[in-house]
Amino acid sequence: MFLxxxxxxxxxxxxxxxxLVETVRSPAGAIRQxxxxxxxxxxxLRPPDWLRIAERLPDPAWLPRLQAEVGxxxxxxxxxxxxxxxxxxxxxxxxxxRLGDVYVALCAWQYLGLDRLxxxxxxxxxxxxxxxxxAALIAVNRLVEPRSERGIDHWLPSTALPExxxxxxxxxxxxxxxxxLSLVEPHQHAIEQHLADQGRDLFSFTNDLLLYDLTSTYFExxxxxxxxxxxxxxxxxRPDCKQLCIGLVVNRDGFPLGWETxxxxxxxxxxxxxxxxxxxxxxxxxxxxxCFDRGLATEANLRDLRQSNxxxxxxxxxxxxxxxxxxxxxxxxxxxxxxxxxxxxxxxHELPVQCHEGVSERWLLCRSAGCRLKEQQMCDAxxxxxxxxxxxxxxxxxxxxxxxxxxxxxxAKKAVGRTHDxxxxxxxxxxxxxxGRHLQVxxxxxxxxxxxxxxxxxxxxxxxxxxxxxxxWRTYMLLTRVEAAFRxxxxxxxxxxxxxxxxxxxxxHVLFAVLAYALSVTIQLRHxxxxxxxxxxxxxxxxxxxxLAELSYLTSDGHRLAFERAAVPSAEQQAILETLGWPLPAxxxxxxxxxxxxxxx
Numbered sequence: 001m002f003l004x005x006x007x008x009x010x011x012x013x014x015x016x017x018x019x020l021v022e023t024v025r026s027p028a029g030a031i032r033q034x035x036x037x038x039x040x041x042x043x044x045l046r047p048p049d050w051l052r053i054a055e056r057l058p059d060p061a062w063l064p065r066l067q068a069e070v071g072x073x074x075x076x077x078x079x080x081x082x083x084x085x086x087x088x089x090x091x092x093x094x095x096x097x098r099l100g101d102v103y104v105a106l107c108a109w110q111y112l113g114l115d116r117l118x119x120x121x122x123x124x125x126x127x128x129x130x131x132x133x134x135a136a137l138i139a140v141n142r143l144v145e146p147r148s149e150r151g152i153d154h155w156l157p158s159t160a161l162p163e164x165x166x167x168x169x170x171x172x173x174x175x176x177x178x179x180x181l182s183l184v185e186p187h188q189h190a191i192e193q194h195l196a197d198q199g200r201d202l203f204s205f206t207n208d209l210l211l212y213d214l215t216s217t218y219f220e221x222x223x224x225x226x227x228x229x230x231x232x233x234x235x236x237x238r239p240d241c242k243q244l245c246i247g248l249v250v251n252r253d254g255f256p257l258g259w260e261t262x263x264x265x266x267x268x269x270x271x272x273x274x275x276x277x278x279x280x281x282x283x284x285x286x287x288x289x290x291c292f293d294r295g296l297a298t299e300a301n302l303r304d305l306r307q308s309n310x311x312x313x314x315x316x317x318x319x320x321x322x323x324x325x326x327x328x329x330x331x332x333x334x335x336x337x338x339x340x341x342x343x344x345x346x347x348x349h350e351l352p353v354q355c356h357e358g359v360s361e362r363w364l365l366c367r368s369a370g371c372r373l374k375e376q377q378m379c380d381a382x383x384x385x386x387x388x389x390x391x392x393x394x395x396x397x398x399x400x401x402x403x404x405x406x407x408x409x410x411x412a413k414k415a416v417g418r419t420h421d422x423x424x425x426x427x428x429x430x431x432x433x434x435x436g437r438h439l440q441v442x443x444x445x446x447x448x449x450x451x452x453x454x455x456x457x458x459x460x461x462x463x464x465x466x467x468x469x470x471x472x473w474r475t476y477m478l479l480t481r482v483e484a485a486f487r488x489x490x491x492x493x494x495x496x497x498x499x500x501x502x503x504x505x506x507x508x509h510v511l512f513a514v515l516a517y518a519l520s521v522t523i524q525l526r527h528x529x530x531x532x533x534x535x536x537x538x539x540x541x542x543x544x545x546x547x548l549a550e551l552s553y554l555t556s557d558g559h560r561l562a563f564e565r566a567a568v569p570s571a572e573q574q575a576i577l578e579t580l581g582w583p584l585p586a587x588x589x590x591x592x593x594x595x596x597x598x599x600x601x
Contacts, residue, residue: 001036001058003069011533018042018069020062042070044571050074084561090554098144099160099566099588100546100573104539105140106164107582108519111202111526114139117194121187127179129172133165134180135512137172142516144540146494149177160548163564164585181500181508188511192258193282195518199255203525207283209252209475211482212275212292214268215489217496218243219506226503230264236496244498246510247271249279254481255521258282259514261507269298276310289313289464291479297461306359306463313462313475316363318420321459324351324365328453333367336470344370348469354461363461366473372456379421379451386422389415390441397430397439405430408439421451488520489513492537523580530579539576546573548588564588 001022008015018039026032037056045053050072054063067074109115118132125131140161141152153174156162162169184191199205216234218241223229229242236243243264249257258279262271272292290305290312297314305312327349339345351363393408393415402408412428424447429440460476467475489495495513500506520536527539534542546569552562566588569577577583 003065004035015041016043018066020058039066041571042066042072044575045072046571046574047074049571085556086561087554087556090552090560092552094550094552096547096549097158097160097163098544099548099584100543100569101144101540102140102159102161103164103584104523104543104577104580104582105143105519106136106161107580108522108526109136109139112198112518112522113194114191114515117191118184118187121190122183125183127176129167129176131176131180131183133167134172134176135184136165137161138177138180138512139515139519142493142512143519146492146516148499149181150174152177163548178505181505181512182502185504185508185511188507189282191511191515195255196257196283199251199257202522203253203255205251205253205255207251207257207288209289209291209478210249210257210276210279211251211479212247212249212272212290212296213479213482213486214245214247214262214271214296215486216243216245216264217490217498217510219501220497220499221501223501226501226506228261228263228503228506230266232263232265236490241497244506244510245271246495247275248482248485248514249275250482250485252478252481253521253525254485255525256485256514256518259510261510268295269301272296272301273304287311289475291475293479294318294458303357306357311462311464313460313464313467313472315476316459316461318454321365321454321457322450324459325450325453327351327365328367328457334469336473339369344368344373346473348473350469351459353465359463360465361461361463362465362467362472363459364469364472365457365459366476367457369456371458375421375455376452379455382417382419382422383425383448386416386426390426394439394441397437400436403437412439412441421455425451485517489517492520493517526581527576527579530581532576532579534576542576543573546584 001020004019004021006017006019008017018041019035020037020039021033021035024032024034036058039053039056042053050063050067053066054060057063115132115136118135119130122131137156138149138152141147141155145155147155153172156169156172196205196207200207216232216236218234218236218238219226219229220241223242226242228244231239231242232245234241234243245262245264245266245268247260247262249259251257258275260271260275260278276290288310290310292312292314294315294317297316302312302314331349333347333349335345336348337343337346345368347367349365349367351365354361354363390412393402393411396402397408402411408430409428412426416422416426425444427442427444429442431438431440458476460472462472462475493513493516495510498506498509500509523539524534524536527534527536532539546567548564548566550562551565552560554560564587566584568589569584
């Protein structure tokens with residue numbers, strides 16, 4: 001039996017993994033090596049972890065050899081030892097609660113200073129339960145395990161938040177949660193200003209680049225008394241529900257700087273300038289670079305930005321890119337990022353500088369192999385569906401199900417779909433024959449090839465002439481940060497659906513979802529500043545098993561002793577807590593965690 005070492009290099013760092021292996025002879029006489037025990041990494045273990053390693057070894061004599069292999073010396077016990085006689089049969093473990101993930105979320109809330117801010121803003125509110133604590137509960141729940149207010153009321157006793165906040169959960173009622181929404185919502189502007197200040201102080205954000213986009217979330221219910229609940233273009237694919245539009249501004253690191261809740265039928269293009277004007281009114285006007293997607297890049301918006309001397313980066317609509325098909329096909333293209341195993345190639349072609357109302361604009365054709373592959377797969381899927389629907393419609397027309405020409409043409413357009421990439425590919429003619437009416441469908445190879453050539457091509461434009469070609473496409477690609485923010489809000493933070501029917505509470509629901517997103521960004525930035533590589537979701541999932549429970553036992557003199565104890569963090573959990581700089585409260589851990597543990601057998 002011997003010790004095997006396996007070395008792996010990831011992101012420039014080398015890790016060594018160990019396993020115990022023995023040599024055996026197979027029935028055929030061949031010599032083989034069989035792994036007895038996989039040990040993993042041994043260079044980051046603490047005394048409690050070594051105890052778990054010892055339990056897995058086939059022979060305890062291997063433990064000193066393993067410790068010598070990595071240079072580990074067990075620390076001697078320190079301090080006086082208090083003894084008490086206990087009855088082993090009386091030891092009980094009860095009231096298990098979640099600690100690790102809710103503790104980290106609460107630390108992020110306090111790290112951003114939101115507890116102090118809300119204490120100051122809500123100082124004049126007289127309630128039996130401090131509203132600043134209730135706001136912390138709602139935000140932590142939204143980050144860790146999103147639920148409705150009624151769900152929070154049932155979820156809270158299963159967590160250690162009452163102990164961490166030093167407030168009994170029995171005093172909290174459902175009405176306190178609803179009232180907190182109504183009390184916090186009017187202070188949105190103060191919270192936005194506070195987040196911007198904290199981002200500048202804690203992470204040195206310059207906020208020189210503003211990324212803006214719009215999304216929507218839907219309501220459950222009729223919402224007859226909420227004027228913002230309207231039907232409009234549903235990005236959630238729920239046209240049957242009323243919805244609320246959300247405009248969000250983040251910086252280049254994805255940290256939220258401002259948001260607005262808008263009526264569900266609001267078009268996205270007219271929301272750009274009011275949002276930017278509101279941010280300038282709060283934070284002061286300066287030369288910030290605005291970045292937004294092609295849906296907001298209307299000529300009216302661009303003209304107003306040029307006239308107000310606001311620099312911007314945006315993409316143009318497909319109709320503007322189409323006239324450049326000869327250049328797209330013929331080039332020449334310049335590679336700004338070569339293809340690797342993890343990242344596709346990016347090519348650019350700089351177009352002549354455009355001049356609009358005395359302001360110069362730089363136009364840059366970009367072609368991404370990754371975007372091309374994605375758009376090609378999506379187009380092929382839509383093409384197959386359109387062909388199948390049209391074939392079915394032809395059968396229905398031949399059978400006499402539809403006879404009116406206007407109805408047949410409408411059905412044919414609906415079968416093709418509303419997507420721009422199939423527009424112009426299909427054409428339809430109706431023919432009357434002795435056997436009945438027939439629908440002829442023609443597919444244009446030229447139009448389809450044009451769409452193939454446009455796949456993966458986009459055209460960023462900017463008035464900041466100091467940006468190089470490489471900087472321009474990289475800046476435009478930062479829009480994925482705001483898209484990631486929306487994806488986080490809609491999946492991990494479950495901003496949809498909204499169950500609140502009152503307008504102010506629906507806005508408060510969005511406010512707490514954005515605050516939870518700010519906590520998520522804060523945790524990830526702090527984790528990665530100290531060498532971590534996990535996302536916030538993976539980090540919280542790793543810490544979730546770390547719990548808190550009550551241990552109690554009877555002593556020989558008839559007294560019952562009870563105390564709160566947290567589970568001893570594993571090596572991975574302890575490494576996460578160290579990168580965050582938020583160790584577990586000492587009152588929940590053994591007095592000397594680094595001492596060699598002893599077990600009574």
